Amino acid sequence: MTRIIAVQGDITEQHVDAVVNAADTRMRGGGGVDGAIHRAGGPEILRECIARFPHGLATGDAGWTTAGALPARWVIHTVGPNYAAGQRDRSLLVSCYRRSLDVADELGARTVAFPLVSAGIYGWPKPDAIAVAVETITAADTAVAEARIVAFDPATYAQVQAAVARVLP
Template sequence: MTNITLALGDITEQRVDAIVNAANSSLLGGGGVDGAIHRRGGPDILDECRDLRASRYGKGLPAGRAVATTAGRLPARWVIHTVGPVFSTTEDRSATLASCYSESLRIADELGARTVALPAVSTGVYRWPLDSAARIALTAVRDMGTSVTEARFVLFDQRAYDAFETALNELPPA
């Protein structure tokens, strides 16, 4: 059973087996969590992402999918990149957001990662409302059959932490 924990802070400082990156489909870095991971992790991450673009993901990584690279200079072994959906008021993309988490944990299992740090995918520039994103993320992680022993949601600010804490406390039993 996976222990779900919450932390307020910088995901790039987490000492875990794998850090999940809220990447954009290009895999070539960007803003927010993605930019922070690439800056702190160094050029090795970008080099592997370029190799992935040149081979399997020529058109980019689709939303809801995940792929792993080295963690470079981060205090983790791997970075698992996942692309969240852009929030829409006219189309329900909840399943795609949930897939970001289940696919990330599936990749973590393939790698043998037991501790994973996760961000609040799609809640930045992709504008997913925090309360909804927290419920979807926590439910997806709780319901995923995985060998990961700790799924640590690392929230950048108090507002995000509070939303995830509320959602975790309101999560119905599996």
């Protein structure tokens, strides 16, 4: 069973095998988590995104690149649904976590740090974004031993911590 941990901090500073990037379909860097990961990881991440995913990824899918200068080994990029733009199919958000864990398993990653996919500028309601993350990771058949859900601000961290506590044995 995967151990889920709530963490308050910066996802770019997580010492894990893989960090998950909440990317857009083009995978070329941007704002929020995506921009932070590209800035902290350096140009190698963008170069590999372009080489490995010249047409980007579909919403709900995931793929990996190097982590560049990040303390992680890999970045798992996943494309969350844009709730603010009308993409409100919850199964797409669930797929982001499932596919990210599938990619982690393919890589042999045992520790993974997740942001709250789609909960930033894409506007997914935060309580449901947290529920999707916790429920999907908890139910996953994965070799990932530790999944961190990283929240940048104290209020979100408290919400994630409460959700994680509800599923602990």
